[in-house]
Amino acid sequence: MRIGMVTEGGYPYVGGDAGLWCERLVRGLGQHEFDLYALSRSRRQEDAGWVPLPPQVSRVRTAPLWAAEDDGITYGRRARRRFAEHYGELVSALVTAGGGPGDHGEAVGQGRADGEADRFGSGLYGLAELARDEGGLVGALCSETAVRALERACRAPGASRVVREARVPDLLAAAGHLRQALSPLAVDWYEDDGLGAVDLCHAAAGGAAALSGLLARHFTGVPLLVTEYGAQLRAHHLATGADGTAPAVRALLAAFHGGVAAEAYRQAALVTHGNAHTRRWQERCGADRARLRTVHPGMEASGFAEAGESPEAADPGTLVWVGRVEPVKDLVSLLHAFARVRGQEPKARLRIVSTATGPDGAAYLGHCRALAAQLFPDEAEGPHAVGDNPVSFEEVGAPEAPTLAEAYASGAVIVLSSVVEGFPTGLVEAMFCGRATVSTDVGAVVEVIGGTGLVVPPRNPRALAEACVALLRDPERRARLGAAARARALELFTVEQNIAAFHGMYLEIVSHCPVRRVVLGETGEPLPFAAPAEAHVPGSWTGPPARVEARRATGSPAPCPTPMTTTEASG
Known part of the structure; x- marks a missing residue:
């Protein structure tokens, strides 16, 4: 079948949000044809270019959200x-x-x-x-x-x-x-040679992408699938609340984005979410539970397979934290908790391995280093090198942690100490590695863990320390939890399950949508099932009909034209 994927600031741009799961989905569904409709957020994003596109991407059309152009037409x-x-x-x-x-x-x-x-x-x-x-x-x-x-x-x-x-x-x-929020209304994507030519429109985000999908459905009757891996409406609320926007402006924008979300949930054939937190936001905006589907983000497990198969490689006294260094990760509470752990397990070590730093990351990292020196004064003399202090600060790619998998593999227990978290990808990576985990109860952590790790309240160093000590002292429990975590992650959070879930929904939606072209037999009567689903699959599945008449029925959407061979930009 032919899928029209609409993105906002994402795939196929190199610096796009949520571009990775879109790319994996498109590459994993080679039996389908994809048209990409991308709304860009900035000139820098457009100048960075696109990721390499697979052959099943037949066309790419783009439009800027950041600078919608006036076509110079003056209304009468x-x-x-x-x-x-x-x-x-x-x-x-x-x-x-x-x-x-x-x-x-x-x-x-x-x-x-x-x-x-x-x-x-x-x-x-x-x-x-x-x-x-x-x-x-x-x-x-x-x-x-x-x-x-x-x-x-x-x-x-x-x-x-x-x-x-x-x-x-x-x-x-x-x-x-x-004006900026309504700019998708002015793009020329909604004709029969655009989104009207696809079998299904997949909005890969809420907001502007969902708005474009709504217009495609309104003008051409294309069924709509909306995917949200985060509560975009919540993100709009937080963004306008943090930038000093006036209350009246904030209220109007909140109402607009809420209206778009509610309309998308009302008109979409199916709405997917990545976790229960996002689902609750969708339900609060009026989404019908019968049309909601949970599709967890798909993650590549192969890079962590070796660590998962060798749990005995871990240092039995080492705690490991891996992630982006920023204040919401609450490394301060983690360091205070580790001070309590050292009081009960003097040989314990803590490795803090950063994958990146946020806007305030450098200053926050310096604060955490100073706190570690203060908490362990007797062992902080001399250079901060691995082995000289029970707390080490490292980066992925350094000799001590060449890869993410090796960083996770070195620890007996993986710790997550965040106070704010969406979908905890680092936690899933630790689960792929077969490691026991201790996490704070934030975001989708409980949903991801599912009983295969210990969960404690956020900002509670004492509870965090007690959970870590309990696992450090019980190697059999660590092994049992690690094996269960790995099995759960491989069942629920792989790229393969993500692709299979969307493939099934594509077929479900297309099988239930109204016939958009009428095939007439020799007598002039419509032929039931004359255009089966197999007709969309490459190959000689069906013979040519006696006579094909594409017509626009009264009140029905526009017909689906023959797939085009010309493209604006090919993959």
Whole structure:
């Protein structure tokens, strides 16, 4: 079959978010054909180029989110009136939903009211149809008409208190943010020679990617699959709360992103998530549980296979922490916990192995080194080299830890001490290596561990130390937990299970979607099952029909044209 994959700031860009799982999925499904539709986030991302693409990628089309271009079209009176009507309808739905950062979550949590969702969808699709018919949407979104429509909505009866307090600078800022957020409406992807030509549209993220998938479904009837490996709506809330955005602007943007999420969950054939935390956000936004699927991120296990097969190679007294050095990893609590461990197990060692450093990583790493010297003064004299101090600070690629697998393999117990965590990839890597783990109860940790490791509260050095000591003193328990962890990781978190899950969903969605082309027999009557699923598989599976007539039925989506041979950019 032919899959249209829509990404936002991700695959196929070299520096794209979540690009790795998309690439593995595309490469793993060589029997299908992929068209990539990529929204870029910055000029730097575009200049960095793409990753090498497999032959099953037949075309790539890109559009910038960061600098949507005005096509120079000026609306006449009728088009201006049409724009004002649809834009006004959209922002009217936002001002009644936008209760502000404090209470918007409650509004989203109960799902958008049917009337409010209808108004939001009507305004959204109306603007998309205007862009398709007339062009000029980017310029209209920057116009005085847009700002005045937003001001009228904010001052209208029924608007929430926080948006009624919006000042002129707030209105201008909100209009600018909405212009960027609505820019996917103006791209030319939604014709019969674009996303209308695919059998299924897979939005590889929420937000702008899901918005593009919604428009493909609206214009051409292509079934939509939405995948979210993180709660993107939550990320928007946190981002606008941390950058000093005015409360009125924050409320309007929260309402918009919540509206897009709710509409995507309502229209998608299936919605997938990577963990229970993301699923809860989806359910709070109105997603139907019957259409939710859990697909854990697929990770490459082969690099850790040797360590997993040789658990006896671990140093029985060594604790290992591996990850990106930043404050949310809470290495301070880990060091205090290790001081307690040393009080009970004097020969214990702690290796802190960094894979990278965050924006504040260098300063935080320096603070942790100073704390280690303070906690172990008698053993901190001299250079900080492996063997001179019970705590060593290392980097992956250095002689002490040439690879990630060797870093994990050196420890009897792998420790995760974070206070914030999404999907803990480092924990899964440790499980592939067959190592016993001690982790803090954050993010998807409990879901990933599933009873194969010890879990303690975050920011609790005493509990962390007690769990580490319990495993250091019990080698049989360590071996038992490590074997169980490896079996669980190989069953649930490999690339192969990820690819198989999506392949099954592709087939499920296509098998349930309405027939988009009508095949007529010699008598002129439609032939049932004349275009079976096998017709999409390369090869001579079906003979040519007697007569094929592609037509647009009343109220039905556009027909699926013959696969094109020309491409904008090939893999």
